[in-house]
Every structure is written in C-alpha cells, then in structure tokens.
Amino acid sequence: MVLAGLFFVGMTATVKLVGAGVPAAQSAFLRFALGLPFAVPMLWPLWRRGLSAGEARLFAARGAVHTLGVLLWFFAMTRIPLAEVTAMNYLNPIYVTLGACLFLGERWEARRLIAVAAALLGALVILRPGLRAVEPGHVAMLGASLFLAAGYLVAKRLSGQVPAAVVVGMLSATVTLGLLPFAWAVWVPVGPVEIGWFFATACFATGGHYAMTRAFAIAPAGATQPATFLQLLWSVLLGAAAFGEPVDAWVIAGGAIIMAAVSFISWREAVARRMMAAEG
Template sequence: MSAREKPNKPLVGILWMLATTACFVAVNIIVHWLGDQVPAAQSAFVRFLWGLIFFAPALARILRQSFPREVWALFGLRGLLHAVAVGLWFYAMSNIPIADVTAINYLNPIVVTVGGALLLGEGLAWRRITAVIVALLGALIILRPGMREIEPGHVAQLGAALFFGGAYLAAKKLTDYVPAGTVVAMMTLVVTVALAPVAIWQWQPISLSETLWLGAVAVFATGGHYCMTRAFAAAPVTVTQPVIFLQLVWAAIAGWTIFDEKPDPYVILGGAIIIASVSYMTWREAQLKRRVTPPAPATKI
C-alpha cells in the first residue's frame, strides 16, 4: 500500500461511526435532561468553558503564533456563527422532543452544500439541486406546517442548522491556512468569549451537579468527533455516512424510554429522507473524486 493510499476497513469504520452516534446521543440526552433549568446561553457557555480547559495547553501555543489578518477574521467569524448556532441548539434541545432536534439537525450538510455553491463557487449540478429539494421535503414532513404546532424550539433548531452550516463553511476556508486542530481550539476560545456576555446577562445559580453534567457534554462531544475522525480514517465516508441515521433511531428510543416522548413516525420518515439525500450527495461526490457535502456530524460540536 502506498503512503498516500488510505486503508479501507469498512467494519472498523462502521464501528467507529457507531461510537460516534452513541457519543452525540449522550450529549443530546444530557442537555435534554437538564432542560431549561439553566438558560441556554449559560449552559452553552459552561459547556465551552470546559472545552476551553481541555484546549488550554494547545491554545497557549497557538496564541503565540502570528497569523495573517484574514485568518484572524475567519477565526472570529467562525466562532461567532458557531456561538449563535450552539445557543439556538441548546434552546431547541431543552424545549422540543429530542428526536425532532436530531432529525432537523441533518439539514446542516444541506446548508453547507447550498452555501458552498453560492459563496465558494463549488457549483450546484442538477443532481445536487434535486437532493437538496428532497431534503427540504423531508424537513417539511418533520415540521408539517398547518398540521402541527410549530414551536419556538423548532424555529430555533432550523436557525441552528443555518448557523452551523455557515460556521462549517468558515472552518472549511480556515483549513486552507491552519491545521484542523488549530481551527477547533480557536473555535472553542471564540465561542466561549462570544457567549460570555449573554451568559452573564442571563446568569442563574447553577449547581455543582449541573456544572459537572455540562462537563460531561464537553467530554462526549469531544469523544464523538474523535470517533468520527477514526471512522473516516478507517473507511470511505460513503461507507460510514449511512450509519449516522442510527443517531435518530437512538434519539427516538431515548426520548421514548427516558423522557416519555412517543416516537413520531413523521419525524423518523423525514429524518430518513434527509439523510438519504445527504448520503446520495456524499456518494455522488465520491464518484466524482471531490469533497463538498460534509458528513452530518461534522458540522456541529
């Protein structure tokens, strides 16, 4: 095997992606369980403060480096977009069923695909346009406007998908200049700083237990991205991408068994349609040997 040839171990990649879905569902369960006991911005701030502690050694080295002004601007833009997305996501996860949030979250790669075409000149061929339309139909099936009440949490999660997508596009541009580890570490710093004023403004007493649970959120989120990286290193994304749909299944089971949220077949169907369209675009781009549409979990932390 040549130095540039990547290993192809489908079973290993699938197992790592299963671990990825388990980590992200653990994040969802904890945040959903904490609910609105702590304001969304405060919860997000505490979670990223834990992340800042994890990245402190790396940040001490990174901040001593000299970056071009454009890179600093991208660090700031990516962090601000991600901060808004995370705040909206925490609000949504605290106020609507866990499966609804998970299903709508699959729209993130669609936002990136459209944004990449409009902002980065990556093109939007008719197959991708068709896949985007199918994904939007999936979102309509989930929300069913006129047939069910659209709660503020649903609107917040749609906004989160939009801002997560924008943050991913900024991060993608940043990887042209700096390593991925630097992008993640600086994102953690900027998000923490950006959330601080809102968190302080809304601050409510927080118990040691809640603080530790939010620390667990940071651990599971970091673990999820580590497992995802190992999955992509072991097998092509076209093999591991479909496994991501199981996250919706785990979320629906968790909502039912832990939170007494009966599974909504329309949410499952809509989520399946969205992930199918994302998987098709991923497969098609692999056939064309180009990478545009990101894997579903890669757009969030």
C-alpha cells in the first residue's frame, strides 16, 4: 500500500507538471489512451464469453460517470495545490459508503454515519468556507469525488458478474472513448516530451492500481487504509519542493480527519464481516 501511494502521488505530480500547457480534457484523454496497451490484454476473457445486455449497460454507465469524474479531477489538478487534491480525494470511500446505503440496499449503521460526518468535517477544515475563497478547483474536486464514487459503486455491482481484470480493462476502454470528444474540442499540439510524461502517468496509475489490488488481497482493508495517509505527506513535500506550494497545516489536519474516518469504517466493516462469518 505504501508503494501504491508513491505511484499515485507520482501520477498526480506528472499531471500537474504538464497540465498548465495542455487542456484538462486532452490531458485526461492522453493519460487513458496511452494506458490502453496495459488494458487490452485484460479484455481477453470478455472477447471469449461476450457481454449480456445488462452488463453492457453497467459498463456504459460506469464509463460515463468515470469520464465526468476524470475531467473534473484533471481540471482541479491544474487549479489547486497537490496536497489539497490528495486530501480531498480521500472523500471517495466515504461517498462510496454513503452510496452503498442509498442505492445498493446496505444497512444504515451508526458507525457509517459517524464516519461520513467526520469526513465531511475534514472537508470543511480543508475548504474553510467563509475564511478563504473556495476556488473552482475545489468545487471540481468535490464533483470529481462524487462521480468517481458512483463509478466505484457500479464496479462493485459488476465485480460479482465478470472477472476483476475485465472490469479494469473495460474502464480504460470506455473512459478513453468518453473523453475523446471533449479532448477533440480543445486539442492543442503536443510534442514527444509531453507524450512521454503522459505515458509515465499511465504507468504510475497502472502500477498504483496493481499494488493496491495486491495489498487488498493479502491484508485486511482496515490494515491497509492508514498507509494511504502517507500520500498526503508525500504530496505536501513534493508540492513544496517541485511546485513551490506552501505547506498548509489546515489541509494536513483535514486530510487526517478524513483518513481517520476512512480507517475507522474500514476496520469496523472488517470486524462486522468476521463476526458474521463466525456466526454463520
């Protein structure tokens, strides 16, 4: 999980590095298009078995919401500091927890409500509305977290129907297609240096998702979640060293509150599953 965090921070940093000179939609498209070579082999089981109509609708829905989330995330990346993007990205699991109760029929447990409330408090600490200006990048990041969380909920539904590799591969394919018209509308010429950086972004993203998947396979979620807080520390250090961004103690505090909420809910869910297994 530590390695996954390093990969994800590297991905975010490369996007920020070239983001100022390339429109957000084009940056997002190039990142996913250059990652397709990693995704195509994952689709082999799908080519052999085919897709049902219901699965096709779910893949299309996930591609649509993830496309919107990615567009907003890339926009935010060029507008607000690296640490703020990382800290607000921690809201994704909280939105997933909330959405699972609202749309997937999971129970409203007190522990979930406490975690959601704590995470929202952390977001307010980061944004501090009324005490400073809330930038368009902050609003975009809140929207990105919502759309990406919706995509994760659809992925959860798909994970019981098709292999995990197919879910990942189809995400890359559908989001690349979804981003194409947005990128085409704002396309600017890019050189081999920019292409190289976007390919590095795709490599970082693929490596991060693989390392995270391996972590989830060999350790309980509650044990791996605290390690993700290191992403925020690395983002603060990298933002200050590479981009001259000031170190904001409020962002660190808000991120810590959100991460504590995520770790708490992950640990309590793991305990609840063990108790149910023991009773069964």
